[in-house]
Amino acid sequence: MKGSFLRCLTTVAVSVALAVPAAAATQLTGAGSSFDFPFFSKAFYIYNQKNPDVTINYQSIGSGGGIQQFTAKNVDFGATDVPMNSEELARAGQPVLQIPVALGGAAVAYNLPDVTATIKLTRQAVADIYLGKLLKWNDPEIAKLNPGVNLPDLSIVVVHRSDGSGTSYIFTDFLSHVSPEWKSKVGVGKSVSWPAPSAVGAKGNEGVAGQVRSTPGAIGYVELAYVIENHMPAALLQNRAGKWVACAPDTVAAAAASKPEVSATNFSIVDASGANSYPLSGYSWIVVYKKPADRAKALYSVLSWLVGTEGQSNAKSVDYVPLPHNVQLAAQATLNQMQR
Amino acid sequence: MTVGALRYRRLKQRRVFGSLGTALALLCSVLAAGSLLAILGYVVVQGVSAINWNFLTQLPHPIGVPGGGVGNGILGTFIIIGIATAMAVPIGLLTGIYLALFGRGPIPEALRFLSDVLSGVPSIAIGLFAYAVLVAPLKHFSALSASFAFMMLMLPLLVRTSEQAIRSVPQTVREGALALGMSNFRATVRIVLPTARPAIITALLLAIARVTGETAPLLFTAFGSQYWEANPNNPMAVLALQVFNYAISPYPDWQAQAWAGAFLLVVAVFILSLGARLMLRRAMRGLDS
Amino acid sequence: MTDRTRFRRVARFVSPVDRGFAAVVYGGSILFALLIVGLFVELVLGSWPSIAAFGPSFIWKSSWDPITSKFGALPMIYGTVVTSLVAIALAGFVGIMAAVFLADFAPRWLATPLSFLIELLAAVPSVVYGLWGLFVLAPFVRTAVGPALQKTLGWTPLFSGPIYGVGLLTAGIILALMIVPTVTAISRDVIAAIPRDLREASMAVGTTKWETATRVVLPAARVGIFGACVLALGRALGETIAVTMVIGNRPEISASLFAPSYTLASVIANEFTEATTSIYTSALIELGLILFVVSVVVNALARLMIWRVRGST
Numbered sequence: 001m002k003g004s005f006l007r008c009l010t011t012v013a014v015s016v017a018l019a020v021p022a023a024a025a026t027q028l029t030g031a032g033s034s035f036d037f038p039f040f041s042k043a044f045y046i047y048n049q050k051n052p053d054v055t056i057n058y059q060s061i062g063s064g065g066g067i068q069q070f071t072a073k074n075v076d077f078g079a080t081d082v083p084m085n086s087e088e089l090a091r092a093g094q095p096v097l098q099i100p101v102a103l104g105g106a107a108v109a110y111n112l113p114d115v116t117a118t119i120k121l122t123r124q125a126v127a128d129i130y131l132g133k134l135l136k137w138n139d140p141e142i143a144k145l146n147p148g149v150n151l152p153d154l155s156i157v158v159v160h161r162s163d164g165s166g167t168s169y170i171f172t173d174f175l176s177h178v179s180p181e182w183k184s185k186v187g188v189g190k191s192v193s194w195p196a197p198s199a200v201g202a203k204g205n206e207g208v209a210g211q212v213r214s215t216p217g218a219i220g221y222v223e224l225a226y227v228i229e230n231h232m233p234a235a236l237l238q239n240r241a242g243k244w245v246a247c248a249p250d251t252v253a254a255a256a257a258s259k260p261e262v263s264a265t266n267f268s269i270v271d272a273s274g275a276n277s278y279p280l281s282g283y284s285w286i287v288v289y290k291k292p293a294d295r296a297k298a299l300y301s302v303l304s305w306l307v308g309t310e311g312q313s314n315a316k317s318v319d320y321v322p323l324p325h326n327v328q329l330a331a332q333a334t335l336n337q338m339q340r
Numbered sequence: 341m342t343v344g345a346l347r348y349r350r351l352k353q354r355r356v357f358g359s360l361g362t363a364l365a366l367l368c369s370v371l372a373a374g375s376l377l378a379i380l381g382y383v384v385v386q387g388v389s390a391i392n393w394n395f396l397t398q399l400p401h402p403i404g405v406p407g408g409g410v411g412n413g414i415l416g417t418f419i420i421i422g423i424a425t426a427m428a429v430p431i432g433l434l435t436g437i438y439l440a441l442f443g444r445g446p447i448p449e450a451l452r453f454l455s456d457v458l459s460g461v462p463s464i465a466i467g468l469f470a471y472a473v474l475v476a477p478l479k480h481f482s483a484l485s486a487s488f489a490f491m492m493l494m495l496p497l498l499v500r501t502s503e504q505a506i507r508s509v510p511q512t513v514r515e516g517a518l519a520l521g522m523s524n525f526r527a528t529v530r531i532v533l534p535t536a537r538p539a540i541i542t543a544l545l546l547a548i549a550r551v552t553g554e555t556a557p558l559l560f561t562a563f564g565s566q567y568w569e570a571n572p573n574n575p576m577a578v579l580a581l582q583v584f585n586y587a588i589s590p591y592p593d594w595q596a597q598a599w600a601g602a603f604l605l606v607v608a609v610f611i612l613s614l615g616a617r618l619m620l621r622r623a624m625r626g627l628d629s
Numbered sequence: 630m631t632d633r634t635r636f637r638r639v640a641r642f643v644s645p646v647d648r649g650f651a652a653v654v655y656g657g658s659i660l661f662a663l664l665i666v667g668l669f670v671e672l673v674l675g676s677w678p679s680i681a682a683f684g685p686s687f688i689w690k691s692s693w694d695p696i697t698s699k700f701g702a703l704p705m706i707y708g709t710v711v712t713s714l715v716a717i718a719l720a721g722f723v724g725i726m727a728a729v730f731l732a733d734f735a736p737r738w739l740a741t742p743l744s745f746l747i748e749l750l751a752a753v754p755s756v757v758y759g760l761w762g763l764f765v766l767a768p769f770v771r772t773a774v775g776p777a778l779q780k781t782l783g784w785t786p787l788f789s790g791p792i793y794g795v796g797l798l799t800a801g802i803i804l805a806l807m808i809v810p811t812v813t814a815i816s817r818d819v820i821a822a823i824p825r826d827l828r829e830a831s832m833a834v835g836t837t838k839w840e841t842a843t844r845v846v847l848p849a850a851r852v853g854i855f856g857a858c859v860l861a862l863g864r865a866l867g868e869t870i871a872v873t874m875v876i877g878n879r880p881e882i883s884a885s886l887f888a889p890s891y892t893l894a895s896v897i898a899n900e901f902t903e904a905t906t907s908i909y910t911s912a913l914i915e916l917g918l919i920l921f922v923v924s925v926v927v928n929a930l931a932r933l934m935i936w937r938v939r940g941s942t
Contacts, residue, residue, distance in 0.1 A: 029481075029575065031563070038589065041402035041566070057575060059564040060585065065901075074479055087906070157793065162878030163899035164695075187696040191900050193880075200793060200889050201878025203759075203899060206588040210763045215771070215794060226590035318403045319590075358839030365730035368723040372809050373746035379753055379761050379806075431664075434657025441654070451658060453928060454665045460863030460924030461668065462894040464901070465917040468675075469668045492664060499661065500860070504853075508822065525650035539818070546751060546814065553754030556869050556898055584756045584870070602757045610749060 025053040026298045032066020032079030034204070035166050035223060036284050039102050040079070043306055043314045054298050063166050063190065070287055076299055078287045081166020082190065083264040095290035097338060098264035099331040101307055102284040103256050103321040106167050107227040107234035107247035109212050110219040112137065114152060118246075120145045122238045123271065123279060127179035129156055129219060131186075132196035137217060152217075155198060159211045159220030162201030164190035170282040171221045174270040178279075221280070224252065225319035241275045251278035252321045260326045283327075288338065296340035307331040380606060387599025395600060400566050400582065403591050410601050412568050413579035417608075420483050420562060421548060423572060424490035429544065432495050436502025437528060443507075452500075459496035466492045467557030474561070481563035483576035489557035494547035501543030505536035549609045555584040579605060669921060676915035678908060687915060693880040693891075695900070700912040702919055704880040708797065708890035709923065712872065713865040715801025715886070716808060720865075721858050723805070724812030725847075728854075731813070732820040733828075733842045744817065751810040759874030762803045767794035767875055770802070775887055790885035793877060798886040800876040804868055808861035815860065819853030820846055859931040866924055869894040893920040 030040075037060035044056040061069070063080035070078030071092045083098045108126060110119060121129075125141060128134045134141055138151040161168045169190045176183040186192050194201070202211040205222050209230060212220040219235075224247055227234045236244040245251045255277035256262075259269050262283065271279045286306075292299055305311045312322040323331065394409050401408025435455075439448050467489050474485035509532050517527035533540075558564070563575035564582070579601055586598035673680075679687065683700060690701025727747065731740045771794030782788045823846050831845040832838070847854070877889020878899065893916045901913050 027567075029563075034588075037585070038403050038591065041400075042405070045402045045405065045566075055567050057563075057565050057567065059575075061559050061563075065559070072476060072479070074475065074481060155791070162873065162895070189696045191695040193692065193694040193696070198791075199879060200795060201891075201899075202763075202795075203873050203878070204588040205590065207763065207874055209590070210760075211795070214764065214768050223590070229590040229592060354837050354840065358837040361839040361843065362730070362734055365726040365734060368726035369730045369735070369743050369747070372723055372727050372750065372806075372813065373743050375806055376746050376750045376753070378765075379757065380749075382761055382765060383753075383757060431657050431661050434654050435661045438654045438658040451662060454662055456859060456863060456928040456931070457921070457924050458665050458668075459860055460866045460927065461921055462867035462869050462897065462917065464869050464894065464897050465672065465867075465920065466668070468901075468914070468917070469671050472671050472675075473667070492668070495661065495664075496860070496863075500856070523644050523650070524647045526646075528650070542814075542818075546748070546811070549748070549751045550864075553757070555754070555756055580754050580756075583754060587756055587760055599757075602754055605754050606749065609751075613745065613748060 026055070026295055028054065028056045028077070028295060028298060028302065029075045030056065030058040030066075030077040030079060030286075031061050031069045031075045033063045033081050033166055033284055034060035035081055035104060036060070036079045036102050038225065038318045039315055039320045042318050043311050044302075046314060047302060047305060047311075051301075054302065056302060062164065064164060067287070073293065076288070076292065076295060077303070079284065080287060081282065081284050082169050083267055083285050084287055092289075096287050097290050097334055098285050098287050099303065099307060099334050100262060100267075100283040100323060100327055101286045101303075101331070102315065103252060103323055103327075104282065104284065105224045105247045105252040105255075105278050105321070106170050106221045106280040106282075107224055107232075108219065108237065108280070109209065109222050109227055109232045109234050111212050111214075111216055112152065112154070112233075113216050115149060117146070117149050118233060119149070119235045120238070120244055121235045123174070123178040123240075126235075126237070127175050127182050130158055130160075130175060130194070130196055130199075131179070131182060132158070132198075135198070154217035157215050157218040158194070158196040158199045159208050159215075159218050160194050160199060160201055161205075161208060161221075162203050165204075166190065166282070166284065167205065167221060167223055168192070170270060170280055173268055173282075174280050177268075177271040224249070224321075228319045237279050239275075239277050239279045240271055240273050241277070243275055245276060245278050247278055247280065249316065249319075249321045251276055252281045253324060254278070255281035256283070256321070256324050256327065260324070262327060262330070290337060291339045296338065300335065300338050300340045303335055304332065307335065380603075383599050383603050383606065387596055387601070387603050390596040390600035391603065395597070396604075399568065400577075403589075403594065406593070408597075410577075410579055410582050410597070410604070412565065412577040413582040413601070414604070416483065416562065416565075416569065416576040417552065417579045419570065419572060420486045420490060420576065420578060421551060423484065423487035424494060424551065425544070425548065427487060428491040428494040428498055428547070431491075432498025433502050433533075433540070435495075435499045436506060439499070439503040440506035441528075452503075455496045455499045458492065462556070463489075463493060463554050464556040464559075467560050470557060471560040480573075481561060481575040483562050483569075483572040483574065486558055486562035486576070486578065487572070489561050490551040490554070493551050493554065493557070494544075497543050497547045497550070498540075502536065502540050505539035505543075506532055508539075509535045545609075545612055548612060552605055552609055553580055555580045672914060672918040672921055676911055676918045679911035679915040682908060683912070683915075687912075688919070691880070691882065693896070695906075695909055698906065698908050700909075702893070702916055704882050705891050705893045705896055705916060706919065706923070707882045708876065709866060709892040709894070709920070711797050711886075711890070712800045712804055712876070712892060713862060715798065716804035716865040717858060717862045719802065719805035720809045720812050720861060724809045724857075724861075725816055725854060727809075727813045728816035728820055729842050729847065732817045733838070733846065744814070747813050748810050750806060753807075755807075755868065755870040756874075758803055758807060758871035762799060762871060762875040763795070766802060767799050770794055770796075770799050774798075779887075786884035787886050790883070790887055792887045793889060795875050795877040795889055796885075796887050797876070797890045800872045800890070800892070801886075803871050803875055804865045807868060807871065808864050811861040811864060812857050815857035816850070816854045819850045819857065822853075823849050855931065859928060862927060863924060866920065866927070867894055869898045873898050893917070893923075 040058045066078035066080050069075045137154045172188045176188050202208045205226050208220040209222050209226045212218040254274050255269050255272035258272040258274035269281050315322045397411045398409035470485045470489035517531045558581045562578050565575050565577045569576045583598050583601040586594040689703050691703045692699045692701050775792035778788045831841040873895035879889040880891045897913050
């Protein structure tokens with residue numbers, strides 16, 4: 001009654017659906033970090049082309065969501081920017097393997113319309129800006145770091161992530177390392193209470209990038225890929241060795257290389273030592289059960305390929321940083337503990 | 341009901357005021373319609389470069405592999421909305437019939453109240469409810485749970501409008517049918533409902549338009565997929581979700597596809613509305629003859 | 630004897646077909662009620678740990694600190710209420726004016742396409758509203774609308790303070806755009822359904838067309854129009870993604886409409902997928918419960934007003 005029209009639609013849908021090719025023999029599902037999404041979509045696509053009978057369906061619902069779904073056993077693996085802590089591991093009920101799979105950095109982007117030179121900021125300056133102690137771009141603290149640059153009398157609009165995110169975690173981890181005041185007043189987390197009076201929250205990396213791009217005087221932290229793809233000006237940070245470094249694949253890799261013995265309980269590489277290290281770098285992790293309920297063999301093959309040289313070679317083309325070789329080996333060793 | 345006292349007496353004054361008022365009303369209509377054109381224009385400018393046959397029929401490609409499309413998302417949208425409609429229309433209609441037939445009283449008032457409350461619940465909360473009911477117990481994501489969430493989003497509009505539509509069918513029509521000896525069932529289904537059909541269809545279309553662009557409930561229900569999928573018991577790609585994921589990515593290639601997908605969504609509803617209007621006109625003509 | 634009771638007496642549900650029909654109708658309605666009650670129960674169950682931990686102070690506390698697990702919902706309630714009020718004020722005025730025009734004044738060749746375009750506003754995905762708001766509307770508010778308002782009305786606390794572009798006003802405008810189709814479409818139908826006799830009687834007494842439309846027809850249609858506004862308001866209260874992209878996401882209460890703020894739905898959308906501690910998740914679900922309750926309160930008030938209005942006619 002309601003619809004010869006609706007009936008027509010349904011018929012079309014059903015016939016299309018019937019014409020759709022049957023599902024692959026093995027479908028793995030994974031969920032979690034949105035940071036990993038571009039890298040995973042490329043890597044799993046390539047894997048599927050080499051192994052047509054395995055499809056991996058990964059969706060980015062956020063690191064916390066990934067852990068939730070993984071714990072509820074609704075997905076085969078989770079992806080998270082921060083490894084599961086003891087409370088989360090206890091809730092999983094079964095032994096969990098955590099392996100690093102991706103490496104990335106957060107750039108400090110800004111919007112100063114009439115300034116062409118790249119702004120330099122010390123780690124302390126960044127902390128003071130986000131604490132709300134430095135309120136204008138032409139503050140003497142910033143001016144003395146950028147001699148010869150005509151800084152405008154513009155209020156600093158501090159942009160941060162409003163949604164819980166691994167990038168926020170890396171950033172607040174960094175701030176806690178360089179500023180005891182931040183550590184005691186605010187702390188580290190994927191979502192924190194931002195103290196700056198002009199703080200504005202934007203959703204997602206795109207939100208922060210968009211907010212910074214459209215607000216003169218804004219400053220914000222975004223993933224490396226956004227800065228590269230959108231050609232946004234990003235500040236040079238002074239790392240622990242005292243050198244000014246830009247956020248780039250090689251400086252992030254240098255930060256990772258400075259700490260070869262990374263593990264799920266000791267994973268922070270912010271404020272790394274090393275002349276060429278970029279201070280705002282971090283890993284992203286995949287979590288799997290030591291004894292997966294099923295599809296263990298397929299899961300092992302895919303993840304093994306992913307952390308290996310071949311899988312990691314897909315990283316560069318999507319503005320990600322391949323894992324250092326020693327970390328690849330460590331990841332492989334952890335993965336080998338899987339009972340399959 | 342009385343006409344308010346006219347405080348100004350000169351006819352010319354009243355006429356001028358009337359013209360100004362009309363102009364204001366026209367301005368408001370144009371403002372609203374114009375906003376849509378502005379938004380639509382922005383969407384087209386951003387996304388028109390990405391629309392082609394491949395875009396409509398292919399699976400998504402990752403970054404770095406040019407081309408690709410949202411074919412599976414389009415299919416998924418149809419399937420999920422189709423199932424949602426199949427679930428929402430019976431429940432909404434039946435509740436509307438109940439409210440129209442048994443109008444006054446505490447229970448009908450409570451039902452109307454519940455319906456209004458439901459319309460104010462954030463879509464993400466409804467998604468969480470669908471998750472609790474259909475995903476967590478079954479331990480996997482599915483298109484069916486997304487349809488369930490969409491059904492709940494569509495219900496308030498359907499209930500309210502079907503009640504009003506049935507109520508506005510003249511009493512004479514109903515009594516005539518009953519006088520001829522029809523049972524209530526036949527009277528309602530054969531006579532009253534068809535008369536109310538145009539309004540119900542309009543409501544259905546508004547409801548479908550509402551859910552076509554919803555993303556939040558899909559995150560925990562349909563989950564999404566990069567592959568073709570027609571089984572409602574599995575995770576499925578949905579166009580609105582793909583648009584959302586692409587739009588917040590850093591890659592201009594994907595962003596253009598996001599805008600193209602958004603354009604598709606608007607066009608889809610455009611076609612639906614157009615189709616319904618044609619149906620309405622045919623139905624009206626049928627009734628008069 | 631009213632029409633309704635006469636109908637009831639006349640229509641007996643005697644035959645088995647009718648009994649079956651009645652059962653199906655009852656069944657559908659009960660299912661409908663169960664769904665909503667189930668939703669409420671699910672919300673309460675999920676937020677119970679938070680309710681137990683924070684008690685009623687959750688509603689009037691202002692801090693939102695996931696690190697120390699101190700949660701208070703007041704700024705979010707404020708943001709939700711203010712953006713929805715701005716939205717319904719704008720959409721109500723524009724929508725009802727548009728409905729009057731489309732129903733009574735516009736010639737057919739103009740009314741059809743205009744109605745159509747306004748209805749299409751409902752089809753635009755939320756994320757598109759969000760992105761358009763962020764890239765087009767927010768800069769427009771920051772550079773044009775904001776300064777203009779501040780110049781004329783800056784002496785009121787409502788329009789004081791720095792203008793970021795994102796904030797309560799921008800979010801309110803986006804919401805208004807999203808709910809205008811609901812207001813316009815339903816109001817137009819309601820106005821069109823008012824019998825011609827009323828209009829003709831009014832014009833026979835000597836009123837102009839505009840006076841008829843505003844002083845006779847609108848009051849006659851006010852119950853339906855009010856219902857449309859309530860439906861629209863409901864949509865505004867629950868809108869998530871578009872708002873979260875343009876509201877600034879700052880959990881603070883500020884008198885100025887230019888200030889960034891936060892809504893209940895935005896917090897949930899932003900933080901739910903990343904919330905890993907159970908008290909955090911539970912606090913977020915409690916926000917959903919508060920939103921549910923706010924919706925209940927708004928609808929209860931609306932019903933009260935409709936009841937009062939109906940009683941006086």
